[in-house]
Structures are given as structure tokens and as C-alpha cells.
Amino acid sequence: MSNMSSRIETALEQQFSRVQSASAPPRLMAAMRHAVFPGGARIRPQLCLAVARACGDDSPELADAAAVGIELLHCASLAHDDMPCFDNADTRRGVPTVHKQYGEPLALLAGDALIVLAYQSLAQAGWRRPERLAQLLLTICEGTGAPDGIVAGQAWECEARVQLGQYQRAKTGALFVASTCAGAQAAGADPLPWRALGDCLGEAYQVADDIRDVMGQSLQLGKPVGQDAHHGRPSTAADLGLVGAVAYFRQLMQAAINSVPACTSREAMRQLVLHESERLLPQSACDQIAGGQIAEHRALA
Amino acid sequence: MSNMSSRIETALEQQFSRVQSASAPPRLMAAMRHAVFPGGARIRPQLCLAVARACGDDSPELADAAAVGIELLHCASLAHDDMPCFDNADTRRGVPTVHKQYGEPLALLAGDALIVLAYQSLAQAGWRRPERLAQLLLTICEGTGAPDGIVAGQAWECEARVQLGQYQRAKTGALFVASTCAGAQAAGADPLPWRALGDCLGEAYQVADDIRDVMGQSLQLGKPVGQDAHHGRPSTAADLGLVGAVAYFRQLMQAAINSVPACTSREAMRQLVLHESERLLPQSACDQIAGGQIAEHRALA
Numbered sequence: 001m002s003n004m005s006s007r008i009e010t011a012l013e014q015q016f017s018r019v020q021s022a023s024a025p026p027r028l029m030a031a032m033r034h035a036v037f038p039g040g041a042r043i044r045p046q047l048c049l050a051v052a053r054a055c056g057d058d059s060p061e062l063a064d065a066a067a068v069g070i071e072l073l074h075c076a077s078l079a080h081d082d083m084p085c086f087d088n089a090d091t092r093r094g095v096p097t098v099h100k101q102y103g104e105p106l107a108l109l110a111g112d113a114l115i116v117l118a119y120q121s122l123a124q125a126g127w128r129r130p131e132r133l134a135q136l137l138l139t140i141c142e143g144t145g146a147p148d149g150i151v152a153g154q155a156w157e158c159e160a161r162v163q164l165g166q167y168q169r170a171k172t173g174a175l176f177v178a179s180t181c182a183g184a185q186a187a188g189a190d191p192l193p194w195r196a197l198g199d200c201l202g203e204a205y206q207v208a209d210d211i212r213d214v215m216g217q218s219l220q221l222g223k224p225v226g227q228d229a230h231h232g233r234p235s236t237a238a239d240l241g242l243v244g245a246v247a248y249f250r251q252l253m254q255a256a257i258n259s260v261p262a263c264t265s266r267e268a269m270r271q272l273v274l275h276e277s278e279r280l281l282p283q284s285a286c287d288q289i290a291g292g293q294i295a296e297h298r299a300l301a
Numbered sequence: 302m303s304n305m306s307s308r309i310e311t312a313l314e315q316q317f318s319r320v321q322s323a324s325a326p327p328r329l330m331a332a333m334r335h336a337v338f339p340g341g342a343r344i345r346p347q348l349c350l351a352v353a354r355a356c357g358d359d360s361p362e363l364a365d366a367a368a369v370g371i372e373l374l375h376c377a378s379l380a381h382d383d384m385p386c387f388d389n390a391d392t393r394r395g396v397p398t399v400h401k402q403y404g405e406p407l408a409l410l411a412g413d414a415l416i417v418l419a420y421q422s423l424a425q426a427g428w429r430r431p432e433r434l435a436q437l438l439l440t441i442c443e444g445t446g447a448p449d450g451i452v453a454g455q456a457w458e459c460e461a462r463v464q465l466g467q468y469q470r471a472k473t474g475a476l477f478v479a480s481t482c483a484g485a486q487a488a489g490a491d492p493l494p495w496r497a498l499g500d501c502l503g504e505a506y507q508v509a510d511d512i513r514d515v516m517g518q519s520l521q522l523g524k525p526v527g528q529d530a531h532h533g534r535p536s537t538a539a540d541l542g543l544v545g546a547v548a549y550f551r552q553l554m555q556a557a558i559n560s561v562p563a564c565t566s567r568e569a570m571r572q573l574v575l576h577e578s579e580r581l582l583p584q585s586a587c588d589q590i591a592g593g594q595i596a597e598h599r600a601l602a
Contacts (some may be wrong), residue, residue, distance in 0.1 A: 006601065009409060016371075019446070020448070021448035021449070023449055023467060023471075024447055024448030024449070025448075025457050025459070025460050025462070026454055027456070027459055028447065028452075028453060028459070029447060029448070029455035032447065037570055050506045055596060073366045077413075080409055080410075081345075083409070084405055085404075085405035085406045085409060092348060097522055102459075103386075103459065104386035105386045105456075105458070105459050106361070106386075106456065106459050108381055108409065109381075109426065109452050109455055109459075111413070111458045112378075112381060112412070112413070112416060112446075112452045112547075113450075113452045113456075114379075114418065115413060115416050116416065116442050116445045116446030116447070116452065117442075117446055119420045119438060119442055120438075120439065120442040120446060122438070123435050123436075123438035123439045123442055124435075126434065126435035127435045127436075130431040130432050130434065130435060131431050133422075133427065133431065133434050133435055134424050134425075134427035134428045134434055135428075137421075137424035137427065137438075138421065138425065139426055141417050141418075141420055141421040142421075143415075144417045145414045145417030145418055145421060146320045146329060146330060146333065146414045146417075146418065147320050147321070147322035147324050147325030147326075148322070148325070148413075149416065149417065151329075151410050151413045151414045152325060152329060152414065153328040153377060154410055155328070155329035155406075155407065155410045155414075157324070157406070158328055158329070158403075158407050158410070159326050159327065159328055160327045160405065166324060170324075172348050183502055188324050195438070211478070219492060223460050253382065254396065254499060274503045277429050294454040296521055300381070301467055
């Protein structure tokens with residue numbers, strides 16, 4: 001496990017231990033943990049900490065709190081999005097989803113409690129740098145709630161008319177933007193120069209997800225495929241076709257790299273983006289799609 | 302409308318207008334508003350502002366933000382608790398519940414977005430008093446999340462064994478305690494002397510709710526009755542009987558009044574508590590129950 005990965009897991013564990021108490025309902029705590037451990041790639045907190053480091057990371061506890069908060073908000077959104085009234089997903093990351101394991105009531109409450117725990121994380125570290133706390137909170141709220149955060153993004157699925165870009169920027173991009181900006185703010189830096197990085201990566205992530213959703217069995221995803229077509233959701237892969245979507249994905253990843261401001265960690269950030277790009281959509285798969293060797297798999301269309 | 306009521310409604314409206322945007326999903330915004338307007342008694346924000354006033358209210362924007370945050374968290378919890386996987390309630394305050402009006406997906410998301418909006422409210426006002434923000438946030442998080450906040454209280458309904466006091470303190474009391482303590486903290490005062498007031502009122506509120514639930518048609522509630530027995534929930538009325546529960550309610554209200562610290566607003570606080578007591582359980586009804594003139598109505602038991 002890399003240095004940064006272990007920093008994130010430790011910080012997440014610490015946050016749980018802070019609210020562990022004999023007075024807590026045990027099944028709620030178990031459902032919350034189920035939603036968070038073991039995690040996925042933890043890309044959002046990685047981004048947050050990478051930017052904090054690039055900006056000097058002079059208050060690592062505050063950066064940790066921001067990274068933890070963002071990851072908890074992400075996990076809460078997954079627990080809620082998996083529920084029967086949305087994706088009705090049985091598995092996530094290869095294991096049963098929260099409502100499959102603990103029932104709908106606890107999946108709903110675990111998501112709520114994780115949202116609160118995210119803000120608790122920031123509140124607990126905030127006294128160290130009171131002058132940074134309000135802006136940091138605002139950034140993270142904007143990435144999560146109304147009008148343009150991930151909850152609003154998910155809510156676009158309940159509207160009759162949706163514009164693809166707006167939907168994707170909110171549904172995925174918003175929390176990526178919050179991740180890079182919060183990383184800068186936690187270190188006392190201006191978040192603006194880091195906004196584009198979050199923006200490009202967020203959109204690339206969504207495009208990769210759309211591509212993986214139609215590629216289906218060609219990749220091991222640990223979750224059901226063909227869900228976008230099945231739920232009639234807007235999708236870049238449906239809009240541009242697989243080849244067009246892959247070209248767009250590569251373009252976004254390049255833009256992400258180009259956006260990194262001049263700083264001593266520029267090369268490390270470039271490596272992080274390249275690593276993430278490979279994880280999201282391996283170069284070999286991109287080449288095969290571009291060459292027409294992998295066709296669409298629309299299992300449920 | 303009293304001075305304080307109009308202050309609360311204005312602050313709630315302002316908070317919504319801050320996140321109203323052409324880019325917001327319109328049905329999500331409508332569902333969020335449906336959960337908040339028109340409100341109930343707004344007792345929690347009233348309490349918060351009353352305590353802030355008693356402590357000098359030297360930063361009214363911060364007190365408003367705390368009061369708004371607490372009310373939004375309360376409304377979010379109602380929207381989620383009404384959903385089919387919990388109470389499956391069709392009406393609330395005499396109108397359709399959020400999921401009945403907008404469907405389950407939007408009820409779920411509206412609740413999530415309201416939780417975030419609550420913290421946004423505090424973040425937006427926090428720059429005025431950065432040194433108060435972290436503690437204020439912590440108080441409100443503790444009233445809401447794990448291990449002992451209202452979400453944890455609701456989660457006790459998913460446990461095989463529940464201790465009545467613990468369940469009620471978390472399910473209702475926690476946000477009342479947060480209301481009084483946050484009011485003090487927003488005004489830069491020590492929250493500790495105000496804790497007992499929130500504690501007593503919260504418990505009294507829950508006891509009154511239990512009594513009203515079994516009294517049924519004798520009172521106009523605007524929501525279904527007999528729900529506690531129907532859902533097998535712990536209830537003071539079931540534990541102590543109606544007469545015992547009413548005696549306990551009166552005892553708690555007296556303790557609430559006695560707990561108010563010496564301050565220039567002591568008489569105003571006493572009036573607020575008496576007014577709330579009458580609203581929760583009219584003196585006339587208490588007298589009739591104590592005299593055996595109103596019997597239990599267990600519609601669904």
C-alpha cells in the first residue's frame with residue numbers, strides 16, 4: 001500500500017473510532033463501515049491530499065479531515081444510489097451493497113450518518129485553522145448539495161429533460177472539483193488554479209464509467225453492466241459511440257495533466273493522473289477500442 | 302406571526318435563495334422546499350434563537366445560520382423517516398409527504414440535499430466568527446449523526462434490543478440539546494448551562510408524541526395515529542400508561558423551566574416553555590387524562 005493510501009485508510013479509521021461508542025446502535029455503525037471499508041480506489045481523497053502536498057501541506061490534520069470528509073460523502077452517495085429506488089444494485093466492489101446486507105432502512109440511515117460524519121471530520125480538525133474552515137466547508141458543500149453537487153447530479157435522473165454535460169458535471173465532476181480545491185484550501189492556498197484538474201478528471205471518470213458500462217464483460221468491474229441503457233440514463237458512450245468516447249477520454253486526461261499549475265510536485269501529479277487513467281481505462285483497452293477490436297456489449301439494452 | 306417566527310421563516314427563505322440557480326434540477330429544489338415549507342411549529346430554531354437572545358445575540362447572522370441548519374436537519378429527517386422503508390406515511394402536517402408528492406428517489410435526495418444545505422448555512426455565516434464555527438458545527442453534528450444524534454435514534458428501530466431512554470434521547474432529545482447549545486455558542490456563550498433545557502424539552506416532546514399517538518382521534522394531529530404500536534416501537538405511553546405518561550410530561554416541563562440559568566430573558570424563556578407545553582399537550586387534555594375522562598385509542602394495535 002502506498003504511503004498516501006495508508007494515510008487515507010488510517011485517517012478514515014480514526015474518524016470512525018472518534019464516533020465509536022457503547023451508546024451507538026451497533027447495526028448502524030456496522031452498515032456505515034460496510035459502506036466505507038474496504039474502499040475502492042479512494043481517488044478523491046488521493047487527489048485532495050496530492051494537491052495539499054503540492055501546496056505545502058502545512059496543516060496535515062486539516063488536509064486529512066478534508067480528504068476523509070470527501071470520501072465519506074462519496075461512500076454515502078454510493079450507498080443511497082445503490083438502493084432499490086435508484087439502481088437497485090445487489091453488489092458493489094464485489095460484495096453485497098449496504099441495503100442487501102443490512103436492509104433498506106439502515107442503508108438510508110448509514111448514508112445520512114456518513115454525510116454528517118463528513119462534516120464532523122472537518123469540524124473536529126477545524127479549530128487548528130479556524131480561518132480556513134468556512135471556505136473549506138463551502139467548497140465541500142458545493143461539491144455535494146444543491147444546486148450543482150453530486151446529489152443534484154443524481155437528481156437530474158428524476159427530470160424529464162437533461163443536458164448531458166450538466167448532469168455529468170454535477171453527478172461526478174462536482175466532487176472531483178471539491179477534492180482538488182479542498183486540498184489547496186486545507187493547505188492555505190488559492191483553490192482556483194486547481195479547479196481545472198478536478199474538472200477534467202471528473203469528466204474523464206464519468207466518460208470512462210460510461211465506456212465500461214457498455215463494454216461489459218470485456219472488463220472486470222465488480223458491479224452490474226448495461227445499467228445506463230437499462231435506466232435510460234444519458235451516456236457519453238451512447239452519444240459519441242465507443243471510439244469517440246475513448247478519444248474524448250484521452251483528450252480529457254491530457255487536459256488534466258496540462259492543467260497542473262507550476263509547482264515542485266508537478267511530476268508527481270502527472271504520475272498520479274497517468275496512473276488513474278490506466279486504472280480507469282487501460283491503455284491496451286483504449287487501443288483495442290480505437291482499432292475496432294472491442295465492440296459494444298449492450299447486455300440489457 | 303411573532304417576531305421570532307418571521308425571523309426564522311425569512312432566514313429559511315434566504316438560505317433557499319442562496320442555492321437557487323438556473324443550473325439546479327427543478328424537481329429536486331421543489332421537493333426540498335416541500336419538506337420545509339410550510340413548516341410545523343419550528344420549535345427547534347425558536348429554542349436556538351431564544352437561547353442566543355438570552356446570551357446577548359451579538360452575531361445574529363450566525364444564530365440564524367444555526368437555527369436554519371437545525372431546522373433543515375429536522376426536515377430532512379422527517380422526509381426520510383416518512384419513506385416506505387420506515388413509517389410509510391402518506392401525509393405530514395396535513396399534506397402529502399415528500400415521497401408521495403415527488404416519488405421515493407427525490408424524497409431520498411431531497412433529504413440528503415437538506416442535510417448538506419444545513420452545513421452550507423453554517424459555512425456561509427461562519428466567516429463572521431471563525432473562532433466559533435468549529436464548536437458550533439460539532440454541536441450540530443453531535444445532535445444529528447453517530448453515535449447519539451437523531452439518525453442514530455432512528456437507527457435504534459433497526460436493533461433487536463432497545464433501551465427506551467437511550468432511543469428517545471437520541472431520536473428526539475439530541476436535536477433539542479443541539480438547539481439550545483448551538484444558540485449559546487452562536488452568541489459566544491458557554492453551552493453547558495443550556496444543556497438541561499434542551500434535554501428536558503426533548504424528552505417532554507417525545508413523551509407528548511407518544512401520548513398523542515395513543516390518544517388518536519381525541520386530538521387533531523395531521524398525521525396517522527397508532528403508529529408506535531403498529532411499528533412495535535418503544536413508547537413511554539405504553540410503558541407508563543396514559544396517566545403515568547402525562548404526570549411524567551408535566552414533571553419534565555417543570556424541570557425545563559427550572560433549568561433556565563439566571564439571565565435577563567428568564568421570564569421570556571419560561572413563557573416559551575409554557576407555550577410549547579400547551580401546544581404539545583393542552584392543559585385541558587392533561588386534566589382529562591389525569592381524571593380518567595380520555596381513554597386510550599389504539600386504532601391499529
